[in-house]
Amino acid sequence: MATDTAPTARGFLQVRVSTAGDALPVENATVTITEQGRGGAAGKLLYSTPTDRSGLTPIFALPAPPASVGEQPGRGVPYTEYRVEVTAERFISQIFEGVPVFGGVTTVQPAMLTPAGVPQPAPERFPPYSSTL
Numbered sequence: 001m002a003t004d005t006a007p008t009a010r011g012f013l014q015v016r017v018s019t020a021g022d023a024l025p026v027e028n029a030t031v032t033i034t035e036q037g038r039g040g041a042a043g044k045l046l047y048s049t050p051t052d053r054s055g056l057t058p059i060f061a062l063p064a065p066p067a068s069v070g071e072q073p074g075r076g077v078p079y080t081e082y083r084v085e086v087t088a089e090r091f092i093s094q095i096f097e098g099v100p101v102f103g104g105v106t107t108v109q110p111a112m113l114t115p116a117g118v119p120q121p122a123p124e125r126f127p128p129y130s131s132t133l
Contacts, residue, residue, distance in 0.1 A: 008063075008065070008066055009063075009064050009065060009066040009067070009103030009104060010061045010062065010063065010064060010103065010104070011061075011062050011063075011064030011079070011080065011101035011102050011103050011104065011105055011106075011107065012059050012060065012061055012062065012101070012105065012106040012107065013033065013059070013060045013062055013082065013084075013099065013101050013106070013107050013108075013109065014056060014057055014058070014059045014060070014106060014107070014108050014109070015031045015033075015051070015056070015057045015084060015086065015108075015109045015110075015111055016055055016056055016057075016108055016109070016110050016111065017029040017031065017051045017055040017056075017057075017086055017088070017111045017112075017113060018055050018110070018111070018112050018113070019091065019112065019113045019114070019115065021112070022110070022112055024055075025051070025053065025054050025055025025056075026051060026055050026088050026091065026113055027050075027051060027052065027053045027054075027055065028050045028051060028088065028089075029050065029051045029055070029086055029087065029088035029091070029111075029113065030048060030049070030050055030086070030087045030088065031047075031048070031049055031050075031051060031057045031084065031085070031086050031111075032045065032047070032048040032084070032085045032086075032087075033046045033047040033048075033060060033062070033082055033083070033084055034046055034082065034083045034085075035082065035083070036080075036081040036082055036083050036097065036098060036099075037083070042083050042085070043083070046060070046062065046082070047060050059106060062080065062082060062101050063080060064079060064080045064101045064102055064103040064104075065077070065078055065079065065080065065102075065103055066103045066104075067102065067103045067104050067105075069103070070102070078102060078103070079100040079101055079102045079103075080100070080101050081097075081098045081099060081100055081101075082099045082101060083095065083096070083097050083098075083099070084096040084099050084109055084111070086111040086113065088113055090115060090116055091113040091114065091115055091116055092113060092114045092115075092116055093113075094111050094113060096109060096111070
């Protein structure tokens with residue numbers, strides 16, 4: 001957890017899983033939320049649940065610092081970081097580290113999955129600028 005202040009409040013997190021450039025929801029993707037461990041490792045397991053037919057998880061209540069922490073400089077980090085892992089059959093898994101959750105705020109973490117076996121496009125390279133006309 002990346003917070004200098006005890007998480008005495010609650011923040012909220014929902015994950016939205018989709019594919020095809022965010023056009024299609026992914027039903028039954030497994031979303032696992034853990035405490036953010038050191039060096040990006042997963043910490044304590046908090047939730048693991050499938051997405052619904054809209055590709056959404058329930059809204060999870062998570063410990064976070066109170067909103068007042070962000071109102072005064074030097075009081076600490078106003079959020080708690082979590083690790084989110086998204087897996088689904090026939091898709092490449094995704095891991096999001098350091099997902100911030102603020103007290104009293106609902107964070108929506110999008111996860112756009114790529115089908116397994118689909119070749120990834122090479123980065124597009126543009127030719128050098130030419131001023132010849």
